[in-house]
Amino acid sequence: MTETATTPAPAVTAQGLTKTYGSGETTVHPLRRLSLNIPTGVFTAIMGPSGSGKSTLLHVLAGLDTADQGEVALTVQKATGQTEKVQLTGLSERDLTLVRRQYIGFIFQSYNLVPAMTARENILLPSALGGPEPDRHYYEMVIDRLGLTDRLDHRPFELSGGQQQRVAVARALVAKPAVIFADEPTGNLDSRTGAEVLGLLRAAVDEFGQTVVMVTHDANAAAQADQTVILSDGRVLRTLKQPTAGQLADTMIGAEG
Numbered sequence: 001m002t003e004t005a006t007t008p009a010p011a012v013t014a015q016g017l018t019k020t021y022g023s024g025e026t027t028v029h030p031l032r033r034l035s036l037n038i039p040t041g042v043f044t045a046i047m048g049p050s051g052s053g054k055s056t057l058l059h060v061l062a063g064l065d066t067a068d069q070g071e072v073a074l075t076v077q078k079a080t081g082q083t084e085k086v087q088l089t090g091l092s093e094r095d096l097t098l099v100r101r102q103y104i105g106f107i108f109q110s111y112n113l114v115p116a117m118t119a120r121e122n123i124l125l126p127s128a129l130g131g132p133e134p135d136r137h138y139y140e141m142v143i144d145r146l147g148l149t150d151r152l153d154h155r156p157f158e159l160s161g162g163q164q165q166r167v168a169v170a171r172a173l174v175a176k177p178a179v180i181f182a183d184e185p186t187g188n189l190d191s192r193t194g195a196e197v198l199g200l201l202r203a204a205v206d207e208f209g210q211t212v213v214m215v216t217h218d219a220n221a222a223a224q225a226d227q228t229v230i231l232s233d234g235r236v237l238r239t240l241k242q243p244t245a246g247q248l249a250d251t252m253i254g255a256e257g
């Protein structure tokens with residue numbers, strides 16, 4: 001399942017990803033031989049027109065879905081300081097689940113919290129299922145920064161949408177996974193809560209050296225990232241380093257074709 005590497009490498013490597021749905025006239029190609037490297041310790045946004053393959057790509061990179069062809073690998077840092085390459089391609093569903101639990105945090109637009117569990121239980125669920133044990137100090141800092149200290153005993157139905165998303169963000173962050181994937185994490189939030197969530201993703205990168213990959217439609221949200229990958233029709237159109245929201249909006253007009 002793994003091989004050891006000694007040189008620093010991108011956190012996520014995707015080579016020649018292809019995915020097709022349907023056949024004949026109804027065929028769609030969400031991914032067309034897409035290759036991409038996601039650098040370690042960087043905040044990457046993914047933008048593109050509706051239907052360009054953003055969610056499909058994110059799910060394939062995170063091991064929540066598989067491509068028909070191509071390869072995905074993560075490069076993770078072990079406690080010893082050595083890096084290790086973890087191939088996602090070809091793993092059984094069970095092994096993929098173990099890799100996700102160990103190395104990946106995922107924030108869904110629709111939160112995906114377990115309704116019967118309290119906020120605390122939701123946040124600690126990945127470690128309860130066998131993922132890494134969160135560092136106590138980091139856990140408390142994340143909870144405090146997200147303003148969740150008084151909400152930990154509440155169940156999702158007792159929380160606002162913004163609070164539920166903050167619980168989902170905490171769940172993805174606290175175990176310091178190798179990569180945090182976020183699919184439109186601010187899509188359902190008011191602008192103030194959205195800014196808080198983006199601020200925490202930014203802090204995870206700047207203060208804790210984590211790697212974040214976020215799909216968004218919002219040029220202002222993407223402008224918080226270090227780089228933005230623009231998808232068009234299942235391919236990478238361009239990668240922009242530290243673009244302004246204005247540059248992103250202009251590039252998106254071009255990508256709509």
Ligand SMILES: Nc1ncnc2c1ncn2[C@@H]1O[C@H](COP(=O)(O)OP(=O)(O)OP(=O)(O)O)[C@@H](O)[C@H]1O
Nearest residue numbers: 021028029030048049050051052053054055056057
């Ligand atoms: N399970 C599926 N079955 C059939 N087609 C699908 C499936 N999932 C995605 N697609 C199609 O694949 C294409 C890419 O979808 P995807 O959700 O990745 O795009 P997106 O860029 O995230 O779009 P949006 O911005 O609208 O969320 C679309 O044409 C979509 O209809």
